[in-house]
Amino acid sequence: MANSIFGSGDAEVIEIAASGNADIYESDLTFDCSESWYPLGSLCDDGICENSPDSSYRDNIDAGATWEITNLTNPGYGILVIDLYNTSVISSMSVFQMFSDGKTTHISAFSHPNTSSTAPLSDDAGWVELFPFTEVGEGTLDGDFVFDPAKIVFDTVSTRYVMIYAMNDGSLGDADYIELRSVKIFGGTTRLDYSCSDVGDNQVSLVVTDNVGNVSISNANVTVQDLLLPVADESSLTDITAACSAAMPTPPTATDVCAGTITGTTTTTFPVLTTSVITWTYDDGNGNILTQNQNVIIEDAEAPVADVPTLTDLTDACSVMPTIPTATDNCSGVVQGTTTTPLPVIGSTVITWTYVDGNGNTSTQTQNVTITDLINPVADLASLPDLTDECSVNPTIPTATDNCAGIINGTTTTSLPVTAQGTTIITWTFTDGNGNFITQTQNVTITDVTNPVPDVASLPDLMVDCSASPVSPTATDNCAGIITGTTTAVFPITDQGTTIVTWTYDDGNGNTISQDQNVIVQYLTYNETASATICQGNTYAFGTQTLTTAGDYVEPFISENGCDSVVTLTLAVNPGFVVNLGQDDTLCFETSDVVTLNAGIASMTYLWSDNSTSQTLIAEAASLGIGVHPFSVTVTDGICTSVDTVNVVVEICTSLFAGNNEPAVKLYPNPSNGVVYISSDNMSDYNEIIVRDAIGKTIFRKAVGSNLEKIDLTGLARGLYVIEVQGNEKSEFYKLRLE
Known part of the structure; x- marks a missing residue:
């Protein structure tokens, strides 16, 4: 019996026996359906058909229960005792033939009133017949499948144990063995009422028998659902109030139609230390969950x-x-x-x-x-030692010990290191920061008795032409370091012959040393030549002369070393040139006029006022803007230079009105204080209004949207402005004066 349709699961063959002239064919029978090969005696069915009342599937077509008939004249019976595990309501079974060495021609079944786990044996007297021997039929084999079982319906009975009697009378051939492939037992009566104990899937079988005895069995699944939430026993839980913490209260309860009384659970950690909300959960175990909140108020109003x-x-x-x-x-x-x-x-x-x-x-x-600190610091040395040196003394800072401040460094107003010659008394002060202090003095004596030492033991004689200004020699002093020699001699020395210069080195501390140096001056006369070129009309300064014409000129000079010199100058005069940019020019702003300015002389160097360096310069009205624009150019050939300046005037050349005709676009008022109106019957011919200042810088733009446009120029400086009403094919220009 394999996988009968009961809520408790599989059934199990617990005894295989024989009666009369039949023997169990295989004495070592097992009933474990998990084995890959089903041994003889197993009544399991593979999973593909395990719940089907109409078919059986098994890899081994010889698997089943087999009994050998020892007396064909009076054959015996094969017996199976089946445990359904739990008391179950049954009403039908399907019996499947084995296609091997024998058949089962007839089958009978019994139930037993025993419901305990101790199974009754096949020879127990308590067995009750479910149905008498009933023909099984041949069945149909198709590969590993067996179809057309015997479907037997009997009166519904509640039982745990079923006993099967199998018989082979030889009517189907193969009379030597009783063989049974599988028995599937199905549950009983139609149920119309279900309770909470039936929540979940319930397997049922529908058995239909027609008036000629044909039986059809259909399996179905009835799912019972609990869709009702538990109902809290208290509609509102009482707030819990505590000063410091709240222990876990008695859990509240709810009532459920299936689960009955449910005690609430919570994830809140107890004791509760802060004001919070406890969420109680009631779960009926069938997927219906109700929650209920309970306030916990922690109010501590007592100060420590x-x-x-x-x-x-x-x-x-x-x-x-x-x-x-x-x-x-x-x-x-x-x-x-x-x-x-x-x-x-x-x-x-x-x-x-x-x-x-x-x-x-x-x-x-x-x-x-x-x-309250009333104790003065105590100097660490009762008396500070006197300090002496030739140049300077930077004394070690003395210390004192204070009962509160500990080690205190002395301070003084004396500048350190001490460098002044003579004796300086340093007054050291020790202050503990609490108003207590002491002072201590220390004598420092500086006495320098060492003369400077010249850096050159003997100064060399200095022989020069015309005049001499010797470089001051130096000496090194033990205190002052490098000392520059000084002398009473007047430089430069121009007296011809030998002059003895006495250099003195003074270290500032009363120690001096002197050193002599011979300076020998001799006179020479020099004759030199020079040349120069000037532009015609320019002058050239040569000594006491101002020259304007070409020629050779002679002039006496005093040379760099103070001696007389005669210089002969050859002066050349370049004829020069004049650059001419022409007359001032006027350009029309609305027609974007252009003028080219030409310095006019090739192969020279040019520098225009805009820092350009070409021979020509292009001036564009649109770039310059309305106004007067001066341009200058400096031209040079390396010696002579010529400069010229020209003014380029940019202005609006068209007037507001052409003859006596009305203008295409009207602009008013003009002059204006800032608000200007622009109108035209054909304003759709234009797309933008542009306002520029006198130098052509755009300061206002506005798209044209109607035949009357208002522009507000309030805040602009007084003066002349250009209004351009710009169209796709033409533009109108107007002068506007703001006052």
């Missing part, structure tokens, strides 16, 4: 209470590190005080201690601290 009503005043000479006071809070327990006063305290103050319980409640407490 100081453990010591009055804190002890604290005194010390240097500093105080107070013990942190505490307070006791109804919720937080022991609370340590906090303060903004820096600790340890090094000056007299009042400490304010604050106790915070973490729930918004605070209390404060004050504590007096008095710091």
Whole structure:
């Protein structure tokens, strides 16, 4: 019996027996349907057809239950006892033939009232017949499938155990064996009422028998659903109020149509320390979940209470590190005080201690601290040593020890290092920062007795022509370092012959040394020539002469070394040239006139006022804008230079009205204070209004949208402006004066 349609699952053959002249063909029978080959005696069916009442599928067509008939004249019976695992309502079965060495021609079935797990044996007296021996039929084999089973319907019965009697009378041939491939048992009566215990899938069989005994069995699945939510026993849960924390309350309950009383569950962690909401969940186990909220209100209104009503005043000479006071809070327990006063305290103050319980409640407490330091620092050396040197002394800073400040470095108003010759008394002051100080003096004596040493032991004689200004020699001093020699001699020396210059080195500390140097001056006369070129009309300064014409000229000079010289100059005069840019020119702005300015002389160097360097310059009205624009050019051939300037005037050449005709576009008022109207009967011929200043810079644009346009130029500087009404095929230009 394989996979009968019962809610409890599979059935199992628990006994295979024989009666009369029949023997069990295979003594070592097993009933484990998980094996890959089904042994003889197994009544399992492969999964592909396991729930079908009309077909059976098995890889091995010889698998099944087999009994050998020992007496063909009086054949016996094959017996199977089947455990359905649970008491079940059954009403039909399908019996499938084995196509091997024998058949089952007839089958009978019995039920047993025993419902315990201890199965009755086949020879137990309590078996009750379900139906008498009934013909099975030949069945049909198609490959691994068997069709056309015997479908037997019997009175519905509730039982756990079923016993099968199988018989072979030889009417189907193969009379030596009783063979049975599979028995499938199906559940019973039609049910129209279901309860909560039936929630889920329920397998049912519909058995139909016609008036000639033909039976048809159809399986179906009835799914019972619980769609009703549990109902909370209390429509609203009472708020929980506590000062510090709330323990877990008694869980509320709900009532469910199937589950009955359901106790609420929650994910909230207890105890609850802050105001929050507990969400209780009622789950009936059938997918229906109800939630209910319960408010938890934690309100701590009590401030911490100081453990010591009055804190002890604290005194010390240097500093105080107070013990942190505490307070006791109804919720937080022991609370340590906090303060903004820096600790340890090094000056007299009042400490304010604050106790915070973490729930918004605070209390404060004050504590007096008095710091009084009346002890002066003590110098680490009773007497400071005198210090001496030739040049300078940078003394080691002395120290003192203070009862509060510890090691104190001395300070002084004396500039260090000490370099002044003689004796200087340094006064060192030791201050502890608390108003206590002492002073200590130290003598420093500077006495320089070493002369400077010349850097050159013997200065060389200096022989020059005409005049001499010797370079000052140097000496090195132990204190002053490099010293430049000084002399009373007057430079330059021009007296012919030998002059003895006495150099003196003074270190500033009363030590001097002198050194002599011979300076020998001799006179020479020089004759030199020179040449120069000027442009015609220019002058050339040559000594005392101002020259304008070509020729050779002679002039006496004093040479760089102070001697007499005679210079002969050859002067050439270049005839020069004149650049002419022509007359001033006027360009029309609305027609984008262009003029080319030409310096007129080739192969020279040009520099225009706009820093361009070509021979010609193009001036465009559209780029220049309305106004007067001066252009100048400087032309040079390397010696002579010529400069000229011309003015290019850009203006509006068309007038507002042409003859006596009305203008295409009207502009008014003109002059204007800022608001201007522009109108035309054919304004659609134009697309944009552009306003430019006197130099052509665009300062306002507006798209044309109607036959009357208003533009507001308020705020612009007074003066002349150009209005262009621009069209696709033509443009109109007007002068506008703002006042």
